[in-house]
Amino acid sequence: MKVLVFGGSFDPPHVGHTALLVAAAQRIRPGRILIVPAYHAALKPSPRAAAQERLRMLRVGLIPSLPERWRRIARIDTREMLGQRRVYTIETLAALKSEHPDWELHFAVGSDGAAAWSLWRAPERLARICRWWTARRPGAAAHRFPPHFSVIARPMPPVSSTQLRADLAAGRDCSRGLHPRIAALIARRGLYNAGLMAALKAGLKPGRFAHILAVRKLAEALALRWGEDPRRASWAALLHDCGRLIRRRRLAAYARARHLRAPRLGEIIRRQPGLLHAYVGADLARRRFGCRDQEVLAAVRSHTLGAPRMSRLETLLYVADAVSEDRTHPHAAALRWLSFRDLDAAFAQALSAKLRHALEHGRWLHPLSVSLWNRIGAKP
Ligand SMILES: [Fe+2]
Ligand SMILES: [Fe+2]
CATH class of the missing domain: 1.10.3210.10 (Hypothetical protein af1432)
Structure with missing residues:
Protein backbone atom coordinates (compact mmCIF):
# COMPACT_ATOMS: atom_id res chain seq x y z
CA MET A 1 0.00 0.00 0.00
CA LYS A 2 1.18 3.50 -0.78
CA VAL A 3 1.37 5.63 2.36
CA LEU A 4 1.80 9.39 2.27
CA VAL A 5 3.63 10.66 5.34
CA PHE A 6 3.30 14.36 6.05
CA GLY A 7 5.60 15.66 8.75
CA GLY A 8 6.11 19.11 10.23
CA SER A 9 5.84 21.31 13.30
CA PHE A 10 2.39 22.63 12.32
CA ASP A 11 2.99 25.73 14.41
CA PRO A 12 0.28 26.58 13.36
CA PRO A 13 -1.20 24.38 10.59
CA HIS A 14 -2.28 26.57 7.66
CA VAL A 15 -3.81 26.53 4.20
CA GLY A 16 -0.39 25.90 2.65
CA HIS A 17 -0.19 22.58 4.52
CA THR A 18 -3.60 21.58 3.19
CA ALA A 19 -2.65 22.59 -0.36
CA LEU A 20 0.59 20.61 -0.31
CA LEU A 21 -1.03 17.57 1.27
CA VAL A 22 -3.89 17.53 -1.24
CA ALA A 23 -1.56 18.11 -4.21
CA ALA A 24 0.72 15.29 -3.05
CA ALA A 25 -2.22 12.94 -2.45
CA GLN A 26 -3.57 13.62 -5.95
CA ARG A 27 -0.20 12.73 -7.45
CA ILE A 28 0.57 9.71 -5.29
CA ARG A 29 -2.96 8.35 -4.74
CA PRO A 30 -2.10 6.76 -1.41
CA GLY A 31 -4.16 4.20 0.51
CA ARG A 32 -3.37 6.02 3.74
CA ILE A 33 -2.19 9.44 4.84
CA LEU A 34 -0.19 9.78 8.05
CA ILE A 35 0.21 13.27 9.49
CA VAL A 36 3.17 13.19 11.86
CA PRO A 37 3.50 16.35 13.96
CA ALA A 38 6.95 16.83 15.46
CA TYR A 39 7.31 17.41 19.19
CA HIS A 40 10.33 19.55 18.39
CA ALA A 41 11.44 19.50 14.76
CA ALA A 42 15.15 18.81 14.57
CA LEU A 43 16.03 21.81 12.42
CA LYS A 44 13.83 24.39 14.12
CA PRO A 45 13.68 26.35 17.37
CA SER A 46 11.16 25.03 19.89
CA PRO A 47 7.57 25.51 18.73
CA ARG A 48 5.66 28.49 20.08
CA ALA A 49 2.50 26.49 20.69
CA ALA A 50 2.55 23.48 23.02
CA ALA A 51 2.32 20.00 21.49
CA GLN A 52 -1.27 19.48 22.69
CA GLU A 53 -2.38 22.76 21.13
CA ARG A 54 -0.83 21.90 17.79
CA LEU A 55 -2.48 18.50 17.90
CA ARG A 56 -5.82 20.13 18.63
CA MET A 57 -5.37 22.51 15.67
CA LEU A 58 -4.64 19.58 13.35
CA ARG A 59 -7.75 17.78 14.55
CA VAL A 60 -10.18 20.68 14.35
CA GLY A 61 -8.74 22.36 11.27
CA LEU A 62 -6.34 20.49 9.01
CA ILE A 63 -8.08 17.12 8.81
CA PRO A 64 -11.59 18.60 8.29
CA SER A 65 -10.17 20.87 5.57
CA LEU A 66 -9.26 17.87 3.37
CA PRO A 67 -11.58 16.70 0.61
CA GLU A 68 -13.73 13.77 1.76
CA ARG A 69 -11.70 11.27 -0.24
CA TRP A 70 -8.45 12.09 1.59
CA ARG A 71 -10.03 12.87 4.93
CA ARG A 72 -11.31 9.29 5.16
CA ILE A 73 -7.81 7.82 4.97
CA ALA A 74 -5.96 10.51 6.98
CA ARG A 75 -4.71 9.74 10.50
CA ILE A 76 -2.59 11.71 12.93
CA ASP A 77 0.37 9.71 14.14
CA THR A 78 1.41 11.06 17.55
CA ARG A 79 4.52 8.95 18.05
CA GLU A 80 6.93 11.91 17.79
CA MET A 81 4.84 14.08 20.09
CA LEU A 82 4.42 11.38 22.71
CA GLY A 83 8.20 10.93 22.77
CA GLN A 84 8.47 14.51 24.07
CA ARG A 85 11.90 14.95 22.57
CA ARG A 86 13.52 15.85 19.27
CA VAL A 87 12.87 12.90 16.96
CA TYR A 88 14.73 12.66 13.67
CA THR A 89 12.66 11.81 10.60
CA ILE A 90 14.90 8.84 9.91
CA GLU A 91 13.84 7.33 13.26
CA THR A 92 10.16 7.67 12.42
CA LEU A 93 10.48 6.36 8.88
CA ALA A 94 12.66 3.42 9.97
CA ALA A 95 10.08 2.54 12.65
CA LEU A 96 7.22 2.72 10.13
CA LYS A 97 9.16 0.55 7.69
CA SER A 98 9.87 -2.12 10.28
CA GLU A 99 6.26 -2.10 11.54
CA HIS A 100 4.83 -2.28 8.00
CA PRO A 101 7.38 -3.79 5.60
CA ASP A 102 4.74 -3.85 2.85
CA TRP A 103 4.17 -0.07 2.92
CA GLU A 104 5.56 2.03 0.10
CA LEU A 105 6.44 5.27 1.85
CA HIS A 106 6.13 8.73 0.31
CA PHE A 107 7.09 11.81 2.32
CA ALA A 108 5.78 15.30 1.57
CA VAL A 109 7.59 18.29 2.99
CA GLY A 110 7.32 22.05 2.50
CA SER A 111 9.85 23.91 0.38
CA ASP A 112 11.83 25.23 3.38
CA GLY A 113 12.37 21.74 4.71
CA ALA A 114 13.28 20.36 1.29
CA ALA A 115 15.75 23.19 0.63
CA ALA A 116 17.47 22.47 3.96
CA TRP A 117 18.05 18.83 2.98
CA SER A 118 21.79 18.88 3.70
CA LEU A 119 21.01 19.47 7.38
CA TRP A 120 18.75 16.43 7.78
CA ARG A 121 20.04 13.51 9.81
CA ALA A 122 21.20 10.52 7.66
CA PRO A 123 20.23 12.01 4.28
CA GLU A 124 21.42 9.00 2.20
CA ARG A 125 19.31 6.55 4.20
CA LEU A 126 16.38 8.94 4.10
CA ALA A 127 16.64 9.26 0.33
CA ARG A 128 16.53 5.47 -0.02
CA ILE A 129 13.81 4.67 2.49
CA CYS A 130 11.01 6.54 0.73
CA ARG A 131 10.09 8.82 -2.15
CA TRP A 132 10.26 12.54 -1.54
CA TRP A 133 7.83 15.23 -2.63
CA THR A 134 7.68 18.97 -2.25
CA ALA A 135 6.05 22.01 -3.90
CA ARG A 136 7.41 25.47 -4.35
CA ARG A 137 5.87 28.15 -2.16
CA PRO A 138 5.68 31.66 -3.67
CA GLY A 139 8.49 33.68 -2.13
CA ALA A 140 10.72 30.61 -2.05
CA ALA A 141 11.75 30.86 -5.71
CA ALA A 142 15.45 30.70 -4.84
CA HIS A 143 15.12 27.36 -3.06
CA ARG A 144 17.09 24.56 -4.64
CA PHE A 145 15.85 21.06 -4.08
CA PRO A 146 17.98 17.89 -4.07
CA PRO A 147 17.62 15.70 -7.19
CA HIS A 148 15.70 12.91 -5.50
CA PHE A 149 12.80 15.28 -4.75
CA SER A 150 9.78 15.30 -7.06
CA VAL A 151 8.52 18.86 -7.25
CA ILE A 152 4.75 19.11 -7.63
CA ALA A 153 4.05 21.88 -10.11
CA ARG A 154 0.96 23.28 -8.46
CA PRO A 155 0.51 26.85 -7.28
CA MET A 156 0.84 26.98 -3.50
CA PRO A 157 -0.65 29.72 -1.31
CA PRO A 158 1.92 32.31 -0.19
CA VAL A 159 1.73 31.30 3.47
CA SER A 160 4.35 30.28 5.99
CA SER A 161 4.02 29.44 9.68
CA THR A 162 6.79 31.92 10.51
CA GLN A 163 4.94 34.78 8.86
CA LEU A 164 1.64 33.72 10.40
CA ARG A 165 3.12 33.69 13.90
CA ALA A 166 4.48 37.20 13.39
CA ASP A 167 1.13 38.40 12.00
CA LEU A 168 -0.83 36.81 14.85
CA ALA A 169 1.46 38.33 17.47
CA ALA A 170 1.07 41.75 15.89
CA GLY A 171 -2.71 41.33 15.70
CA ARG A 172 -2.79 41.45 11.89
CA ASP A 173 -5.54 39.73 9.93
CA CYS A 174 -4.61 36.10 9.19
CA SER A 175 -7.93 34.89 7.84
CA ARG A 176 -6.48 34.13 4.40
CA GLY A 177 -3.81 31.85 5.77
CA LEU A 178 -5.71 29.93 8.44
CA HIS A 179 -8.67 27.61 8.38
CA PRO A 180 -11.53 29.38 10.18
CA ARG A 181 -11.71 26.78 12.93
CA ILE A 182 -7.99 27.04 13.60
CA ALA A 183 -8.21 30.85 13.62
CA ALA A 184 -11.06 30.63 16.12
CA LEU A 185 -9.14 28.20 18.32
CA ILE A 186 -6.04 30.43 18.25
CA ALA A 187 -8.11 33.46 19.27
CA ARG A 188 -9.98 31.57 21.98
CA ARG A 189 -6.87 30.11 23.56
CA GLY A 190 -4.66 33.16 23.06
CA LEU A 191 -2.08 31.15 21.12
CA TYR A 192 0.78 33.12 19.61
CA ASN A 193 -0.39 36.02 21.81
CA ALA A 194 -3.09 36.76 19.26
CA GLY A 195 -5.37 39.57 20.28
CA LEU A 196 -3.31 40.68 23.25
FE1 LIG B 1 3.66 48.00 35.69
FE1 LIG C 1 6.07 47.59 33.37
Whole structure:
Protein backbone atom coordinates (compact mmCIF):
# COMPACT_ATOMS: atom_id res chain seq x y z
CA MET A 1 0.00 0.00 0.00
CA LYS A 2 1.18 3.50 -0.78
CA VAL A 3 1.37 5.63 2.36
CA LEU A 4 1.80 9.39 2.27
CA VAL A 5 3.63 10.66 5.34
CA PHE A 6 3.30 14.36 6.05
CA GLY A 7 5.60 15.66 8.75
CA GLY A 8 6.11 19.11 10.23
CA SER A 9 5.84 21.31 13.30
CA PHE A 10 2.39 22.63 12.32
CA ASP A 11 2.99 25.73 14.41
CA PRO A 12 0.28 26.58 13.36
CA PRO A 13 -1.20 24.38 10.59
CA HIS A 14 -2.28 26.57 7.66
CA VAL A 15 -3.81 26.53 4.20
CA GLY A 16 -0.39 25.90 2.65
CA HIS A 17 -0.19 22.58 4.52
CA THR A 18 -3.60 21.58 3.19
CA ALA A 19 -2.65 22.59 -0.36
CA LEU A 20 0.59 20.61 -0.31
CA LEU A 21 -1.03 17.57 1.27
CA VAL A 22 -3.89 17.53 -1.24
CA ALA A 23 -1.56 18.11 -4.21
CA ALA A 24 0.72 15.29 -3.05
CA ALA A 25 -2.22 12.94 -2.45
CA GLN A 26 -3.57 13.62 -5.95
CA ARG A 27 -0.20 12.73 -7.45
CA ILE A 28 0.57 9.71 -5.29
CA ARG A 29 -2.96 8.35 -4.74
CA PRO A 30 -2.10 6.76 -1.41
CA GLY A 31 -4.16 4.20 0.51
CA ARG A 32 -3.37 6.02 3.74
CA ILE A 33 -2.19 9.44 4.84
CA LEU A 34 -0.19 9.78 8.05
CA ILE A 35 0.21 13.27 9.49
CA VAL A 36 3.17 13.19 11.86
CA PRO A 37 3.50 16.35 13.96
CA ALA A 38 6.95 16.83 15.46
CA TYR A 39 7.31 17.41 19.19
CA HIS A 40 10.33 19.55 18.39
CA ALA A 41 11.44 19.50 14.76
CA ALA A 42 15.15 18.81 14.57
CA LEU A 43 16.03 21.81 12.42
CA LYS A 44 13.83 24.39 14.12
CA PRO A 45 13.68 26.35 17.37
CA SER A 46 11.16 25.03 19.89
CA PRO A 47 7.57 25.51 18.73
CA ARG A 48 5.66 28.49 20.08
CA ALA A 49 2.50 26.49 20.69
CA ALA A 50 2.55 23.48 23.02
CA ALA A 51 2.32 20.00 21.49
CA GLN A 52 -1.27 19.48 22.69
CA GLU A 53 -2.38 22.76 21.13
CA ARG A 54 -0.83 21.90 17.79
CA LEU A 55 -2.48 18.50 17.90
CA ARG A 56 -5.82 20.13 18.63
CA MET A 57 -5.37 22.51 15.67
CA LEU A 58 -4.64 19.58 13.35
CA ARG A 59 -7.75 17.78 14.55
CA VAL A 60 -10.18 20.68 14.35
CA GLY A 61 -8.74 22.36 11.27
CA LEU A 62 -6.34 20.49 9.01
CA ILE A 63 -8.08 17.12 8.81
CA PRO A 64 -11.59 18.60 8.29
CA SER A 65 -10.17 20.87 5.57
CA LEU A 66 -9.26 17.87 3.37
CA PRO A 67 -11.58 16.70 0.61
CA GLU A 68 -13.73 13.77 1.76
CA ARG A 69 -11.70 11.27 -0.24
CA TRP A 70 -8.45 12.09 1.59
CA ARG A 71 -10.03 12.87 4.93
CA ARG A 72 -11.31 9.29 5.16
CA ILE A 73 -7.81 7.82 4.97
CA ALA A 74 -5.96 10.51 6.98
CA ARG A 75 -4.71 9.74 10.50
CA ILE A 76 -2.59 11.71 12.93
CA ASP A 77 0.37 9.71 14.14
CA THR A 78 1.41 11.06 17.55
CA ARG A 79 4.52 8.95 18.05
CA GLU A 80 6.93 11.91 17.79
CA MET A 81 4.84 14.08 20.09
CA LEU A 82 4.42 11.38 22.71
CA GLY A 83 8.20 10.93 22.77
CA GLN A 84 8.47 14.51 24.07
CA ARG A 85 11.90 14.95 22.57
CA ARG A 86 13.52 15.85 19.27
CA VAL A 87 12.87 12.90 16.96
CA TYR A 88 14.73 12.66 13.67
CA THR A 89 12.66 11.81 10.60
CA ILE A 90 14.90 8.84 9.91
CA GLU A 91 13.84 7.33 13.26
CA THR A 92 10.16 7.67 12.42
CA LEU A 93 10.48 6.36 8.88
CA ALA A 94 12.66 3.42 9.97
CA ALA A 95 10.08 2.54 12.65
CA LEU A 96 7.22 2.72 10.13
CA LYS A 97 9.16 0.55 7.69
CA SER A 98 9.87 -2.12 10.28
CA GLU A 99 6.26 -2.10 11.54
CA HIS A 100 4.83 -2.28 8.00
CA PRO A 101 7.38 -3.79 5.60
CA ASP A 102 4.74 -3.85 2.85
CA TRP A 103 4.17 -0.07 2.92
CA GLU A 104 5.56 2.03 0.10
CA LEU A 105 6.44 5.27 1.85
CA HIS A 106 6.13 8.73 0.31
CA PHE A 107 7.09 11.81 2.32
CA ALA A 108 5.78 15.30 1.57
CA VAL A 109 7.59 18.29 2.99
CA GLY A 110 7.32 22.05 2.50
CA SER A 111 9.85 23.91 0.38
CA ASP A 112 11.83 25.23 3.38
CA GLY A 113 12.37 21.74 4.71
CA ALA A 114 13.28 20.36 1.29
CA ALA A 115 15.75 23.19 0.63
CA ALA A 116 17.47 22.47 3.96
CA TRP A 117 18.05 18.83 2.98
CA SER A 118 21.79 18.88 3.70
CA LEU A 119 21.01 19.47 7.38
CA TRP A 120 18.75 16.43 7.78
CA ARG A 121 20.04 13.51 9.81
CA ALA A 122 21.20 10.52 7.66
CA PRO A 123 20.23 12.01 4.28
CA GLU A 124 21.42 9.00 2.20
CA ARG A 125 19.31 6.55 4.20
CA LEU A 126 16.38 8.94 4.10
CA ALA A 127 16.64 9.26 0.33
CA ARG A 128 16.53 5.47 -0.02
CA ILE A 129 13.81 4.67 2.49
CA CYS A 130 11.01 6.54 0.73
CA ARG A 131 10.09 8.82 -2.15
CA TRP A 132 10.26 12.54 -1.54
CA TRP A 133 7.83 15.23 -2.63
CA THR A 134 7.68 18.97 -2.25
CA ALA A 135 6.05 22.01 -3.90
CA ARG A 136 7.41 25.47 -4.35
CA ARG A 137 5.87 28.15 -2.16
CA PRO A 138 5.68 31.66 -3.67
CA GLY A 139 8.49 33.68 -2.13
CA ALA A 140 10.72 30.61 -2.05
CA ALA A 141 11.75 30.86 -5.71
CA ALA A 142 15.45 30.70 -4.84
CA HIS A 143 15.12 27.36 -3.06
CA ARG A 144 17.09 24.56 -4.64
CA PHE A 145 15.85 21.06 -4.08
CA PRO A 146 17.98 17.89 -4.07
CA PRO A 147 17.62 15.70 -7.19
CA HIS A 148 15.70 12.91 -5.50
CA PHE A 149 12.80 15.28 -4.75
CA SER A 150 9.78 15.30 -7.06
CA VAL A 151 8.52 18.86 -7.25
CA ILE A 152 4.75 19.11 -7.63
CA ALA A 153 4.05 21.88 -10.11
CA ARG A 154 0.96 23.28 -8.46
CA PRO A 155 0.51 26.85 -7.28
CA MET A 156 0.84 26.98 -3.50
CA PRO A 157 -0.65 29.72 -1.31
CA PRO A 158 1.92 32.31 -0.19
CA VAL A 159 1.73 31.30 3.47
CA SER A 160 4.35 30.28 5.99
CA SER A 161 4.02 29.44 9.68
CA THR A 162 6.79 31.92 10.51
CA GLN A 163 4.94 34.78 8.86
CA LEU A 164 1.64 33.72 10.40
CA ARG A 165 3.12 33.69 13.90
CA ALA A 166 4.48 37.20 13.39
CA ASP A 167 1.13 38.40 12.00
CA LEU A 168 -0.83 36.81 14.85
CA ALA A 169 1.46 38.33 17.47
CA ALA A 170 1.07 41.75 15.89
CA GLY A 171 -2.71 41.33 15.70
CA ARG A 172 -2.79 41.45 11.89
CA ASP A 173 -5.54 39.73 9.93
CA CYS A 174 -4.61 36.10 9.19
CA SER A 175 -7.93 34.89 7.84
CA ARG A 176 -6.48 34.13 4.40
CA GLY A 177 -3.81 31.85 5.77
CA LEU A 178 -5.71 29.93 8.44
CA HIS A 179 -8.67 27.61 8.38
CA PRO A 180 -11.53 29.38 10.18
CA ARG A 181 -11.71 26.78 12.93
CA ILE A 182 -7.99 27.04 13.60
CA ALA A 183 -8.21 30.85 13.62
CA ALA A 184 -11.06 30.63 16.12
CA LEU A 185 -9.14 28.20 18.32
CA ILE A 186 -6.04 30.43 18.25
CA ALA A 187 -8.11 33.46 19.27
CA ARG A 188 -9.98 31.57 21.98
CA ARG A 189 -6.87 30.11 23.56
CA GLY A 190 -4.66 33.16 23.06
CA LEU A 191 -2.08 31.15 21.12
CA TYR A 192 0.78 33.12 19.61
CA ASN A 193 -0.39 36.02 21.81
CA ALA A 194 -3.09 36.76 19.26
CA GLY A 195 -5.37 39.57 20.28
CA LEU A 196 -3.31 40.68 23.25
CA MET A 197 -0.67 42.35 21.12
CA ALA A 198 -3.33 44.04 19.02
CA ALA A 199 -5.08 45.34 22.15
CA LEU A 200 -1.83 46.55 23.72
CA LYS A 201 -0.69 48.29 20.57
CA ALA A 202 -4.03 49.98 20.02
CA GLY A 203 -4.66 50.92 23.64
CA LEU A 204 -1.26 52.00 24.98
CA LYS A 205 1.13 54.81 24.19
CA PRO A 206 4.04 53.74 21.93
CA GLY A 207 6.55 54.13 24.77
CA ARG A 208 4.55 51.81 27.03
CA PHE A 209 4.20 49.26 24.25
CA ALA A 210 7.95 49.39 23.62
CA HIS A 211 8.52 48.90 27.37
CA ILE A 212 6.37 45.75 27.33
CA LEU A 213 8.37 44.33 24.43
CA ALA A 214 11.61 45.13 26.27
CA VAL A 215 10.33 43.40 29.41
CA ARG A 216 9.37 40.38 27.33
CA LYS A 217 12.82 40.19 25.82
CA LEU A 218 14.54 40.27 29.20
CA ALA A 219 12.00 37.95 30.87
CA GLU A 220 12.49 35.32 28.15
CA ALA A 221 16.27 35.52 28.50
CA LEU A 222 16.06 35.29 32.29
CA ALA A 223 13.69 32.33 32.04
CA LEU A 224 16.20 30.48 29.87
CA ARG A 225 18.98 31.39 32.31
CA TRP A 226 17.07 30.30 35.43
CA GLY A 227 15.34 27.18 34.11
CA GLU A 228 11.84 28.61 33.76
CA ASP A 229 9.61 28.11 30.74
CA PRO A 230 10.34 31.04 28.37
CA ARG A 231 6.83 30.79 26.91
CA ARG A 232 5.25 31.44 30.32
CA ALA A 233 7.73 34.22 31.04
CA SER A 234 6.89 35.78 27.69
CA TRP A 235 3.15 35.52 28.37
CA ALA A 236 3.55 37.05 31.85
CA ALA A 237 5.69 39.89 30.45
CA LEU A 238 3.22 40.69 27.67
CA LEU A 239 0.39 40.78 30.19
CA HIS A 240 2.18 42.57 33.01
CA ASP A 241 1.09 46.13 32.16
CA CYS A 242 -2.24 45.30 30.49
CA GLY A 243 -3.89 47.05 33.46
CA ARG A 244 -2.65 50.27 31.83
CA LEU A 245 -5.37 49.75 29.23
CA ILE A 246 -7.69 51.13 31.92
CA ARG A 247 -7.34 54.89 32.37
CA ARG A 248 -5.60 55.89 35.58
CA ARG A 249 -8.63 57.71 36.96
CA ARG A 250 -10.81 54.64 36.29
CA LEU A 251 -8.57 52.15 38.09
CA ALA A 252 -10.12 52.65 41.54
CA ALA A 253 -13.66 52.31 40.22
CA TYR A 254 -12.66 49.15 38.33
CA ALA A 255 -11.04 47.65 41.44
CA ARG A 256 -14.10 48.39 43.54
CA ALA A 257 -16.58 47.15 40.95
CA ARG A 258 -14.68 43.89 40.55
CA HIS A 259 -14.06 43.53 44.31
CA LEU A 260 -10.36 43.10 43.62
CA ARG A 261 -8.17 42.13 46.51
CA ALA A 262 -5.02 44.19 46.98
CA PRO A 263 -3.10 44.77 50.20
CA ARG A 264 -4.41 47.99 51.79
CA LEU A 265 -6.62 48.71 48.82
CA GLY A 266 -8.20 51.78 50.40
CA GLU A 267 -4.82 53.35 51.10
CA ILE A 268 -3.56 52.63 47.58
CA ILE A 269 -6.65 54.29 46.14
CA ARG A 270 -6.17 57.38 48.30
CA ARG A 271 -2.41 57.72 48.00
CA GLN A 272 -1.23 56.16 44.74
CA PRO A 273 -3.98 54.67 42.58
CA GLY A 274 -1.54 54.02 39.72
CA LEU A 275 -0.26 51.04 41.72
CA LEU A 276 -3.61 49.38 41.10
CA HIS A 277 -2.69 48.68 37.47
CA ALA A 278 -0.97 45.46 38.55
CA TYR A 279 -4.07 44.09 40.31
CA VAL A 280 -6.42 45.34 37.61
CA GLY A 281 -4.04 43.85 35.03
CA ALA A 282 -4.24 40.38 36.59
CA ASP A 283 -8.03 40.60 36.47
CA LEU A 284 -8.00 41.73 32.82
CA ALA A 285 -5.47 39.05 31.96
CA ARG A 286 -7.88 36.41 33.20
CA ARG A 287 -11.16 37.86 31.97
CA ARG A 288 -10.26 39.54 28.72
CA PHE A 289 -7.18 37.69 27.56
CA GLY A 290 -8.12 34.25 28.84
CA CYS A 291 -5.04 33.60 30.98
CA ARG A 292 -5.74 30.70 33.36
CA ASP A 293 -2.16 30.15 34.52
CA GLN A 294 -2.29 31.07 38.20
CA GLU A 295 1.43 31.66 38.47
CA VAL A 296 1.42 33.98 35.47
CA LEU A 297 -1.51 35.87 37.01
CA ALA A 298 0.35 36.08 40.34
CA ALA A 299 3.39 37.47 38.51
CA VAL A 300 1.28 40.18 36.89
CA ARG A 301 -0.25 41.02 40.27
CA SER A 302 3.09 41.27 42.11
CA HIS A 303 5.19 43.00 39.46
CA THR A 304 5.02 46.44 41.08
CA LEU A 305 4.84 45.95 44.85
CA GLY A 306 6.08 42.39 45.16
CA ALA A 307 4.32 39.84 47.37
CA PRO A 308 5.11 38.09 50.66
CA ARG A 309 6.07 34.82 48.97
CA MET A 310 7.15 35.02 45.36
CA SER A 311 7.78 32.21 42.90
CA ARG A 312 10.77 32.32 40.61
CA LEU A 313 8.55 33.46 37.74
CA GLU A 314 7.23 36.33 39.87
CA THR A 315 10.73 37.37 40.92
CA LEU A 316 11.90 37.17 37.34
CA LEU A 317 9.08 39.38 36.05
CA TYR A 318 9.55 41.91 38.86
CA VAL A 319 13.24 42.22 37.96
CA ALA A 320 12.61 42.26 34.19
CA ASP A 321 10.09 45.08 34.63
CA ALA A 322 12.46 47.09 36.82
CA VAL A 323 15.57 46.83 34.65
CA SER A 324 14.41 46.17 31.08
CA GLU A 325 16.49 47.79 28.34
CA ASP A 326 14.19 50.80 28.05
CA ARG A 327 14.85 51.75 31.70
CA THR A 328 17.33 54.58 31.89
CA HIS A 329 17.92 54.92 35.64
CA PRO A 330 21.60 54.82 36.57
CA HIS A 331 21.58 51.26 37.99
CA ALA A 332 19.53 49.57 35.27
CA ALA A 333 22.40 48.21 33.20
CA ALA A 334 24.32 46.92 36.23
CA LEU A 335 21.20 45.26 37.63
CA ARG A 336 20.47 43.64 34.28
CA TRP A 337 23.90 42.13 34.37
CA LEU A 338 23.42 41.05 37.99
CA SER A 339 20.06 39.44 37.22
CA PHE A 340 21.84 36.77 35.13
CA ARG A 341 24.31 36.03 37.94
CA ASP A 342 22.15 36.25 41.06
CA LEU A 343 18.44 36.78 40.54
CA ASP A 344 17.60 37.22 44.24
CA ALA A 345 20.32 39.84 44.69
CA ALA A 346 19.03 41.66 41.60
CA PHE A 347 15.52 41.53 43.05
CA ALA A 348 16.67 43.03 46.39
CA GLN A 349 18.53 45.81 44.58
CA ALA A 350 15.64 46.54 42.23
CA LEU A 351 13.36 46.78 45.26
CA SER A 352 15.78 49.11 47.02
CA ALA A 353 16.07 51.31 43.89
CA LYS A 354 12.28 51.59 43.73
CA LEU A 355 12.04 52.52 47.42
CA ARG A 356 14.79 55.13 47.07
CA HIS A 357 13.11 56.57 44.00
CA ALA A 358 9.82 56.87 45.89
CA LEU A 359 11.56 58.55 48.84
CA GLU A 360 13.42 61.00 46.60
CA HIS A 361 10.11 62.03 45.06
CA GLY A 362 8.39 62.30 48.42
CA ARG A 363 6.01 59.46 47.63
CA TRP A 364 4.21 57.13 49.95
CA LEU A 365 5.86 53.76 50.60
CA HIS A 366 3.53 50.82 50.54
CA PRO A 367 4.07 48.78 53.74
CA LEU A 368 4.29 45.59 51.69
CA SER A 369 7.41 46.80 49.86
CA VAL A 370 8.91 48.06 53.12
CA SER A 371 8.35 44.75 54.88
CA LEU A 372 9.79 42.91 51.87
CA TRP A 373 12.88 45.09 52.11
CA ASN A 374 13.20 44.45 55.84
CA ARG A 375 12.96 40.74 55.24
CA ILE A 376 15.19 40.21 52.23
CA GLY A 377 17.20 43.36 51.61
CA ALA A 378 18.24 44.88 54.93
CA LYS A 379 21.58 43.72 56.29
CA PRO A 380 21.36 41.54 59.44
FE1 LIG B 1 3.66 48.00 35.69
FE1 LIG C 1 6.07 47.59 33.37
